[in-house]
Amino acid sequence: FSLCPHGTFPLRPSAQHTPPHMARGWGALLVCALLWPWAAPQRTWMRDDSAAIGGLTLLQLTLPGSHNSGNGPSLGADQIWPDKDVWAEFQRHAAxxxxxxxxxxxxxxxxxxxNVNQDAELAQQLEAGLRFFHLKLCNFNARGAxxxxxxxxxCHRGYTGPALLHLLSDVRQFLKTHPSELVVLGLNNFEGSFDTEAHKALARALVNFFAPPQGGPALITPQDLGTTPVRELLKADRR
Incomplete structure (x- = not known):
């Protein structure tokens, strides 16, 4: 959302009389000027608040995040995940x-x-200060391939958003350019050929994707969650 009104207002109101709509406009601009430091995108809030959160673990923090994070404007029907497609159910009711x-x-x-829950893609959500992202995954890889x-x-209700490769690339790029920030991904649903081997393959792919040779930070370990303060995670580049 935006605190600032859309549109323009005259910069030189009449000295004799200021119409009510102009007065409201100037008042809104004044409010925007006063609130803008808080309304501006908080892309570095973890750095800015390091004195307050540096000694806390991730389990002691409540991170701003989004539900169905991939349900942004790019969610579409070009590639449908059949197991969650509600078209057949609708046809029965329609008949x-x-x-x-x-x-x-x-x-x-x-x-x-x-189904579009977010008005911004994941890259823009990162810039706005979100640090937890919820992704429902469907696997189009053939079993054994x-x-x-x-x-x-x-994916959500059969509709699909960006590929995981694209989403992870956005996260990695953000972390490269914002070394004081860290990100948590929540993955669930695991539709399709997500058998035990596919889960292992996903875990390996995530580790390799963020491995130092690719220029990304290391992954946070399960032990880190409740024991390692944020400042130590940042110092070790486990983000």
Missing amino acids: RRGRAWVQRSAFDAAFLPW AFLLQRVHH
Whole structure:
């Protein structure tokens, strides 16, 4: 959301009389000027608040985050995950109500916007200060085939967002340019061919993706969560 009104206001109001709408406009601009330091994107809030949070562990912090983080404007119907697709269920209900004439394109046009939970993509969410991201994964890799991060997507109700490779690239780039920040990813659902081997392959892919040769920070270990203060994690570049 934005605290500042959209549109423009005259810079030189009449000396004799200021119309009510202009007075409201100047008042809104004054409020924006006063509140802007708090409304501005908090891309470095962990650095800025290091004195307060540096001695705390991650389990002692409440991180700002988003639910269904991949449900941004790019969520689409170009690649549907069939196991969660609600189109067939809708068709059954539509047939009972005599509306079987509804086409898939019309259904998606009406239903897809209800699944867009975020008005910004993950990269912009990072810039806005979010540090926890919830991703529901569906695996388009064939069982037994090479595990490719570009074949794993965030998905919701059958619709798919960016590939995990793209989302992780956004996180890695942000961490490279903001060495005082750290990020937590919450992965769940694991639809599709996520058997034991695929889970192991995903874990290896995540470790390799953020390994130092690629220029990214190291992963935080489970032991770190409740024992290692944030300042020590940052010093060790485990972010």
